[in-house]
Amino acid sequence: MPYVSSSAISRIEYDAATRRLDVWFTSGGDAYxxxxxxxxxxxxxxxxxxxxxxxADHVKPHYGAR
Structure with a gap:
């Protein structure tokens, strides 16, 4: 689980088998x-x-989020 250096995003995870990308945000800790x-x-x-x-440019508008 890569923690990243970003003011907006705290963590990014990827599951290659399902092609699911999980993104955690620094404000509130919400994950999508x-x-x-x-x-x-x-x-x-x-x-x-x-x-x-x-x-905002390459993930959010192109891949459905839950």
Whole structure:
């Protein structure tokens, strides 16, 4: 479970078998699960700076969340 250095996001987890991406936020500790996320998107997310912008542009609008 990678904890990340970000003002908006505290932790990112990825399950390659189910292609589920879980994202925890620093404000309130809320977590969202995104489905059918390619592993390449997860790897780019880990490498991105700032992570909040990458999430807003490349994850949130493209992959359903619960």
């Amino acid at each position: 699960s995104h489905y059918r996320v390619p592993e390449a998107v997860y790897r780019a997310f880990l490498a991105a700076a700032p992570k909040g912008s990458y999430y």
